[in-house]
Every structure is written in C-alpha cells, then in structure tokens.
Amino acid sequence: MAVIKEVKPLKLMVTIIDRGKGKKLASYYNSQNINFSILCFGKGTASSEILDYLGLDETEKDVFLSAVYAEDVSKIFSQLDEILELHKAGKGIAFTIPLDSIGGMASFRALTGQKEEETKK
Numbered sequence: 001m002a003v004i005k006e007v008k009p010l011k012l013m014v015t016i017i018d019r020g021k022g023k024k025l026a027s028y029y030n031s032q033n034i035n036f037s038i039l040c041f042g043k044g045t046a047s048s049e050i051l052d053y054l055g056l057d058e059t060e061k062d063v064f065l066s067a068v069y070a071e072d073v074s075k076i077f078s079q080l081d082e083i084l085e086l087h088k089a090g091k092g093i094a095f096t097i098p099l100d101s102i103g104g105m106a107s108f109r110a111l112t113g114q115k116e117e118e119t120k121k
Contacts, residue, residue: 009069009070009098010067010102010111010112011067011068011097011099012065012096012097012099013094014095015093016042016064016092017062017092018060018061018062019041019061019062020062022039022064025083025084026039026064029066032072032079034066035112037067038065039062039063040065041060041061042060043059043060043061067099067112077094
C-alpha cells in the first residue's frame with residue numbers, strides 16, 4: 001500500500017536589499033517559520049548614471065533565496081513592504097519563481113523544515 005504524501009506548492013522567493021539589512025530580514029523569516037533561506041552577497045555593475053536615475057545609492061546587496069509556501073506569498077510580500085519599505089524607490093525588491101518540481105520528499109522536507117511524519121496523511 002502506497003503512502004500518500006501531503007505536499008503544498010512552493011515558490012522560491014528572491015529578496016534583494018542593501019548590504020547590512022540582511023539581519024533584519026533573516027529575523028523576520030525566522031519569525032515566519034521560513035526554514036530554508038540562503039544569504040548571498042551581491043554587487044551591482046550598473047554605471048553611476050543608471051544608479052542615479054533609479055534612485056539607488058548602494059551597489060552592494062544582500063540577496064536572499066528562500067523557499068516559501070505559495071499560499072503565504074501575499075502575506076509575506078505585504079509584511080516585507082512594511083518592514084523594508086519596498087514601496088519606496090531604492091529600498092529593495094522581492095519576487096517569486098514557481099518551484100514546479102522538487103527531487104523527492106527528502107528535498108521537500110529539507111526546504112520546508114517538515115519531519116517525515118508531518119508529510120504523511
């Protein structure tokens with residue numbers, strides 16, 4: 001008899017903010033039980049004219065790659081806007097990419113922080 005697994009759709013959330021603000025974002029993600037998040041350091045290559053036009057000061061960025069449940073994306077975007085003021089020019093950007101396929105339940109559990117017994121119906 002096959003065991004049926006409960007799997008909710010996931011998205012990869014990419015959040016890009018000024019360098020040094022990553023601690024604030026990591027703290028928020030921990031409070032939301034976002035169990036998989038990688039911080040990468042980014043550096044922009046745009047010319048100063050383009051940066052001035054876009055209203056950006058800092059070229060060094062904190063880039064977060066996080067696995068989130070698709071059903072939570074709207075709530076997370078709304079709260080990120082309040083916390084990081086993403087609606088203001090030059091404060092950062094957040095977007096998601098659908099994760100349509102994940103290589104097995106072990107990978108799904110690693111991304112979501114679920115234990116094996118939590119993924120069984």
